[in-house]
Amino acid sequence: MSAQKEIIIIGAGAAGLMAARELSPQYNVTILEARPQPGGRTTTHYPAPGIHIETGAEFIHGELPVTLSLLQEAGIPYHPVNGEMYLAENGELKQEEGWIEDWDNLLDHMSKAPETTTMQQLLDQYYPAGQYADLRDHVQGYVEGYDLADLNKVSVKYLYDEWTLEQGTNYRIENGYTALIDYLSKGCKLITNQTVQNIAWQPGHVKVTTQDQTYTAHKVLVTVPINILQNEGIQFAPALPAYTKAARQIGWGTVIKFNLIFKQAFWKRDIGFVLSDEEVPVWWTQSEDSLILTGWLGGPHAEGPQTDLLNKALHSLSKIFNVTNIEDLLAQSFIHNWSAEQAIHGGYSYGMPDSEKAKTVLTTPVADTIYFAGEAFYTGDSPGTVEAALQNGKDIAIKIKSPQ
Structure with a gap:
C-alpha cells in the first residue's frame, strides 16, 4: 500500500x-x-463568565446550509436575531419603514447596467449630485458600511445580486x-x-x-x-x-468593530439595528437582557491610521441616543481594527x-x-x-x- x-x-x-x-x-x-x-x-473573546464578544464575524446571514449543518452536527446552539431596524435622524430614532425614495428606480438601473460598470459610474450617469444628494449619501453609506467597498471600484452587478437576495432570518451562535x-x-x-x-x-x-x-x-x-x-x-x-x-x-475592504459594555441599558429593548450618519454609523444590540452595544465602521473610512476611536464611538452613541455623560455609563470597551490585525489586515472581499x-x-x-x-x-x-x-x-x- x-x-x-x-x-x-x-x-x-x-x-x-x-x-x-x-x-x-x-x-x-x-x-x-x-x-x-x-x-x-472568526475570533470570539470571552472577557468574563457568561459574556462573549465577537471581534469579527458575528451573524449567520440566513438559512446557510454548510454553517447550520455543522452547528447541528456539533450540537452547538444558535438563535434567531430579534429586534427592529431604526434610523437616527436629526436627534430622533425612527423605525425604518422601507428604503428611501428612488430606491426601486436605482435597482432597476442596476439590473440593466453593463457588467463593467462601477457603482460610482452608475450614480454619476443617472443620479447627479445636486439633485440626488440624499440617495447618493444613502448608497455610499450602505456600500462602504455593509460591503466595505469603494464606490469607484465595486461592481454594480455584484451589489445588485447581493442587495436583491432574500436572506431570511439571521442567527447568532450561542457561545x-x-x-x-x-x-x-x-x-x-x-x-x-x-x-x-x-x-x-x-x-x-x-x-x-x-x-x-x-x-x-x-x-x-x-x-x-x-x-x-x-x-x-x-x-x-x-x-x-x-x-x-x-x-x-478582487476588492478588499476593512472594518473597525466596537463592542462596548455599559452599566445599564439606555436604549429601547426592541432595537435591533440603528443606522445613522454619525462617525461610527451602525450599531446593534445583542439579546434583550444584554448590556453590550456593537458598533461598525467599515470601508474607506476604516482604512489608514486611526486615533481616538473610543471617543468617536461614544460621541456617536451620545448623538444617536441623546445621552449626555455617556462615558460614565461605560463599563468596558473592546475595539478591533481589522486593518491592523496580524496576517489579515482587513475585513472581507467584494x-x-x-x-x-x-x-x-x-x-x-x-x-x-x-x-x-x-x-x-x-x-x-x-x-x-x-x-x-x-x-x-x-x-x-x-x-x-x-x-x-
Whole structure:
C-alpha cells in the first residue's frame, strides 16, 4: 500500500479548517497558521463568565446550509436575531419603514447596467449630485458600511445580486463562532505562529518556508486573505504572476468593530439595528437582557491610521441616543481594527467588474500542486461571509481529491 500523500494548508480560518476536514481521510494534512490561534476573522473573546464578544464575524446571514449543518452536527446552539431596524435622524430614532425614495428606480438601473460598470459610474450617469444628494449619501453609506467597498471600484452587478437576495432570518451562535472553530480544529495537525514567506514548487512537490521552519509536501492549499496574495506577502518560486494579477481584481475592504459594555441599558429593548450618519454609523444590540452595544465602521473610512476611536464611538452613541455623560455609563470597551490585525489586515472581499474572471483563474490549480481557497473565491449567494469560506474550502478540497 502506498504512503498517504502530504498536503500543507496555509491558514487555519474557516476555509482552511473546512478543507482539512474534507481532505484528512485521504491526505496527511498539516495546517500552518500565522496567528497564535485558529479562527482568522472568526475570533470570539470571552472577557468574563457568561459574556462573549465577537471581534469579527458575528451573524449567520440566513438559512446557510454548510454553517447550520455543522452547528447541528456539533450540537452547538444558535438563535434567531430579534429586534427592529431604526434610523437616527436629526436627534430622533425612527423605525425604518422601507428604503428611501428612488430606491426601486436605482435597482432597476442596476439590473440593466453593463457588467463593467462601477457603482460610482452608475450614480454619476443617472443620479447627479445636486439633485440626488440624499440617495447618493444613502448608497455610499450602505456600500462602504455593509460591503466595505469603494464606490469607484465595486461592481454594480455584484451589489445588485447581493442587495436583491432574500436572506431570511439571521442567527447568532450561542457561545460565538469560536465554538465552531474549536469543533473544526479537533484532531487537526495545526501549527500556530508560523508565517509562511516562500513556497518553492515543482509538479507534485512543495517546500513551504516560514520565519523559522521549512515544511515539505506533495501539494499546498493557500487559504490566506486575498490581500496577502495581492501584496505578494507569500513569494512563489517559480512566480505566479497571472494569479497575483487576478487577486488584484478582487476588492478588499476593512472594518473597525466596537463592542462596548455599559452599566445599564439606555436604549429601547426592541432595537435591533440603528443606522445613522454619525462617525461610527451602525450599531446593534445583542439579546434583550444584554448590556453590550456593537458598533461598525467599515470601508474607506476604516482604512489608514486611526486615533481616538473610543471617543468617536461614544460621541456617536451620545448623538444617536441623546445621552449626555455617556462615558460614565461605560463599563468596558473592546475595539478591533481589522486593518491592523496580524496576517489579515482587513475585513472581507467584494466584487469588482473583473472579479468573476479573476476567480476562474484563482480556482484553477497550478499543476495539481498549488490550490487557493477562501471567502474571496466563492461565487454563490452569500459573499463575504463565513459560509462563503466554509463552502469554498469544501469545494476546493473536493477538487483536490478528484482533479480533472
